[in-house]
Amino acid sequence: MLIPLILSGGSGTRLWPVSRRNLPKQFLSLSGDGTLFQQTVARTQKLPEVSAPIIVASEDHRFLAADQLLESGVEGASILLEPVARNTAPAIALGALKALERDPDALLLVLPADHLIGDPASFTNAVQQALPAARAGWLVTFGIRPDRPETGFGYIRRAESIDTHAFRVERFVEKPDQPTARSYVEDGGYDWNSGMFLFKAARYLEELGEHAPDMLAAVREAYATGHGDLDFVRVDAEAFAKVPDNSIDYAVMEKTSRAAVIPVSCAWSDIGSWSALWLSGQHDEHGNQREGDTLAVNTRNSLLRSHDRHMIATVGVDDLIVVSTPDATLVVHRDAAQDVKKVVDQLKASG
Ligand code: GDD
Ligand code: MG
Structure with missing residues (x-):
């Protein structure tokens, strides 16, 4: 089962004054049809044999997320609510725990809610190309050809190929400084990490258990003591407050030996500013x-x-x-x- 996990918890402060605490950028219409969140949801609906998405968002934005989903006509989604933001590694862990309830073999397609993709067909294509490597246990990233030494991104060095489309990642460097970023772009062997991932939910939790065991234990505790109501799944606030703050990039992707990359050549922007x-x-x-x-x-x-x-x-x-x-x-x-x-x-x- 392929389950989209849409990360919607960011605050988008660099798009002030339009993006505000109560209405961050993912829930705004900035370009194209619908909000960035709705465009992300719509992209997942074009994937073959995809199941309803899991949304991980801040408690403060629960009605925004629910209303915008409703407007998109998507049914059966799970909305997980975080009482405080603890960055992407815990948010993805929550999504993985939820996904495992649906299917112990679930494949999780992690998608930031605030990206623009110019060419949805090549996105669909890339996800399909990534499926074999993800099923084989790799943590697959989607690599974008860099055109400038941007320091706000992760950089991935490609190694040998694993299958028809995927390459093993030799090195993953999150947010290098300017001279390092420049040397990577000049080197030519590096891609940007797009921030989208495909892996088995169980494999992600295994890796988190290896590289950040305290985080995994704290997330499990918060999830287990949380509760669901009609539309939302709430994690326990006191327990979630104890979860260490870190991104998937630093906590897992820089450390794992099982990262793979699918090069993608579509117009892509994270609308970071x-x-x-x-x-x-x-x-x-x-x-x-x-x-x-x-x-x-x-x-x-x-x-x-x-x-x-x-x-x-x-x-x-x-x-x-x-x-x-x-x-x-x-x-x-x-x-x-x-x-x-x-x-x-x-x-x-x-x-
Ligand atoms: N639910 C939830 N909770 N979502 C979150 C949280 C959180 O605590 N923190 C961030 N997010 C969401 C954001 O809304 C965004 O959609 C996504 O997760 C990624 O977080 P960012 O904070 O935007 O990460 P970044 O842009 O600094 O870096 C990531 O993306 C780059 C590409 O845009 C990394 O993966 C980089 O390696 C990558 O190059
Ligand atoms: Mg971002």
Whole structure:
């Protein structure tokens, strides 16, 4: 049984002021039809013999997730709720425990809820190519050809092939520093980790037990003492608070000897920042991307989005991002778009 596990617990702070604590980016319509979460769910529905998804989300977003699923017309999904965020390794462990209740041989397709994929057919194809390696016990990642020394991604070095499509991973390096990332891109033998994974639920828990036994024990405890109601599965808040915070990338993928990669060549973006959104979208003849009521005079390579009724007008500027909402306006240089999270940090610090 192939079960999609959709990770929807991120906060998307770099897309402030549109992405907010109560409405983070995965639940927003930023590009294309429906929200990023709904587009992710829709992609899974095209996979052959796929079962209903498991969603892992924050308790705070339970109605957003449930309503958006309903709107997508997807039935039978399980929504697991986290009382606090403990990053992706525990979230995936919760999903794996749930999946095993459905099928002891379950294959888990882990998908971040906040990615844009330009070519859904090649995504479907890649998942099918990954099935044999996953069934054979490999933890399969989907590798994207890097085109810049991005430091926010994991890098995967390919080794020999395992089967027709999959390669063994020689080395997995999560979020290298700038010089290291640059050397990997120049080397040519590295792919970006897309953050999507395919493996047997039982194999993931085995690996977690080997590399992060305390985390696995704490997650099991929180899951076992949790409870379900009509629509949601809630883990025990006190027990889940004791779970160590770590990502699958650091906790498992950097350590396992059973990682494999399927190279994927589709348009892919994790929409990590406003500049990533600008990069992934359509541009007019001046390189601008505009949404809502905007006017661009002598403006190039800029992203202008008005999410309220105010007009944004720019004159004689390049490489700028301007985003306005009813209660906040952001103006940032495209090169500094990663630092938007500092605004959110400062707002948090000042209460
Ligand atoms: N349920 C849940 N709980 N989901 C979470 C949590 C959590 O505590 N933390 C993050 N997520 C979700 C996010 O919403 C996102 O969809 C996904 O898990 C990945 O988390 P990110 O925080 O966005 O990870 P990242 O972008 O820094 O790095 C990962 O993705 C890159 C590609 O976008 C890594 O896998 C990198 O290796 C990879 O290159
Ligand atoms: Mg991300």
